Amino acid sequence: MEYDYLIVGSGLFGSVFAHEMNKIGKKCLIIEKRSTIGGNIYTQNIENINVHKYGAHIFHTNDEEVWTYINQFTKFNRFTNSPVVNYKGKLYNLPFNMNTFYQIWGVKTPAEAKEIIEKEKSEYKIETPKNLEEQAISLVGTTIYEILIKGYTEKQWEKPCDKLPSFIIKRLPVRFTFDNNYFNDLYQGIPIGGYTQIIEKLLEGIDVKLNTDYFNNKEKWDKISDKILFTGMIDQYYDYCYGELEYRGLNFETEVLDTDNYQGNAVFNYTEAEIPYTRIIEHKHFENAQSDKTVITHEYPKTWTKNEEAYYPINDERNSALYEKYNKLAKKESKILFGGRLGMYKYMNMDEVIKEALNLVKSEK
Ligand code: FDA
Incomplete structure (x- = not known):
């Protein structure tokens, strides 16, 4: 076989896995259906500002091992997430x-x-x-x-x-201190220079093919490697044989504004029902970017339909039971591994994705 591992998807999960396997001499090929690497953590530089194309991404963790791991590839700034709420024109801290x-x-x-x-x-x-x-x-x-x-x-x-x-809603933490830090984790920050550079470093020396959908030539890809790590949608892999898993969708409307500071904070939540978007993100505040312009994104939640970008799994009874059926099939596989948020049908923060990918690496060694 030409490769030890074919990795479908260049998101954080696939990239950490590929990096670690490459380090121990396994030959990896990544195929990615998008035109960019990094999956949902991809950041694009616009007007000297690293724009979080698929939603605001703030790294936070309590896991010492994960923190040490990710710090090999980037330096973090001391960004603290302190969202502000706008409700009917009045402002509140979160x-x-x-x-x-x-x-x-x-x-x-x-x-x-x-x-x-x-x-x-x-x-x-x-x-x-x-x-x-x-x-x-x-x-x-x-x-x-x-x-x-x-x-x-x-x-x-x-x-x-x-x-x-x-x-x-399981818990709603209420703090009786004057503390606007959204997260309780020990470590928090934004990678200086954005997230894409982390993925670039992880993928150094690894073959990557962009604009390549596994399903467009499944037969060819199934023959190229000893094993496959699949980080796409598990139900699609099994041709939806038991039915479709459901997701919530999002629309991002991003614009460059001719002002150097639009809202004075990275994250503003709009909590009134009459305003159709849930958040406005002003990307420059993640890294205190120096620019005469600013880039903002309105985030609109939406019903998800197949063939659109899937964002949040809906882990209700129906979907959880359906996923378990697919997972049973997955467990019987010897050549194919499933990972990442779509392969495991699970919302995971970046630190959990790294942890899961490193666990998979350990079990493959
Ligand atoms: P990801 O989806 O990133 O990668 C999968 C890749 O596989 C994609 O690039 C996709 O194109 C590719 N692919 C799929 N099917 C394919 C096929 N058939 N052929 C080829 N390629 C295929 N976390 C956090 O810690 N802090 C935060 O602030 C946030 N914020 C946040 C905001 C929003 C809006 C969302 C939806 C999520 C977050 N997250 C987060 C979570 C974070 O995005 C998540 O942990 C990682 O991006 C998941 O990485 P994966 O590699 O699992 O999936």
């Missing part, structure tokens, strides 16, 4: 913390904030939440739910919150 409570109620101490939240929760008297609305109110009370959660969630899922299952 995550829910003392700054938010001051903005909503004018309260200045944790005791005052706790008292209001507890009172709202107890007035609602929900023992077993039957839907997302009840779940959210039982966790944070009515006001925070109305201002910060309801409209945003309804836009994301295109359904009213009282028709959404409660499992979507």
Whole structure:
């Protein structure tokens, strides 16, 4: 065989796997259907600004091994994610913390904030939440739910919150400190120079064919290597024999503006239902990019249809059961491995993807 491994997909999962296999002398070929490497972490330089083409990507982890691993390929800046909410023209900090409570109620101490939240929760008297609305109110009370959660969630899922299952929201962390850092992780940042350069380094010395869809010439690709790592959609691999897995879609509308600072923050969430987008991202603030211009992206959630970019798996009962059927087939394979968010039908942050890819490498050694 010409190659030890054919890797379908040049996203983070496929690239970490290829890099590690190449290091131990295995010959790898990556095929990628897009015209760019990196999958959804691809960043494109526009006006001296690294633009996150497939949505805002902030690296954060508590995993020491993953942090050490990724730092071989890039330096990180000290970016801290502190999203701001715009609800009906008023601004609020996220995550829910003392700054938010001051903005909503004018309260200045944790005791005052706790008292209001507890009172709202107890007035609602929900023992077993039957839907997302009840779940959210039982966790944070009515006001925070109305201002910060309801409209945003309804836009994301295109359904009213009282028709959404409660499992979507398990926890809603409330902080009684003046701390706008969205993540609790020990490590956080944006790679200086963007994400694409990480993938370029991972793929040094590895054969890569862009604009190449595995399914357009499956027979040829199946014969080129001893083994295959497939990071595309698992249901497509099995020709949807049990049915289609469902996803949520997203539309990104990106524009260059002739101003050096549009919103003063990387991430603004729009939580009212009447505004069709959920977020505006201003990319230059991820890296404090020096440019007279700025690049912003409006993010619109949408219904996903086959042949469009799939973003978020919908892990409800139907899809989870369906995935398990495909996974049973996958487990019987000896030549083909499945990995990544599409191959495993699982939302994973970048640190989890690296961890999973390194685990797969260990099991292949
Ligand atoms: P990915 O989808 O990136 O790569 C798969 C590749 O396979 C793609 O390039 C695709 O084109 C290719 N492919 C598929 N089928 C093929 C075929 N038939 N033939 C050839 N090629 C094929 N994480 C985080 O840690 N912090 C964050 O802030 C965010 N933000 C974020 C925002 C949004 C909107 C989303 C949707 C996701 C995030 N993430 C995130 C998650 C992050 O994007 C994710 O962990 C990785 O990109 C997943 O990498 P994969 O390699 O698994 O998939």
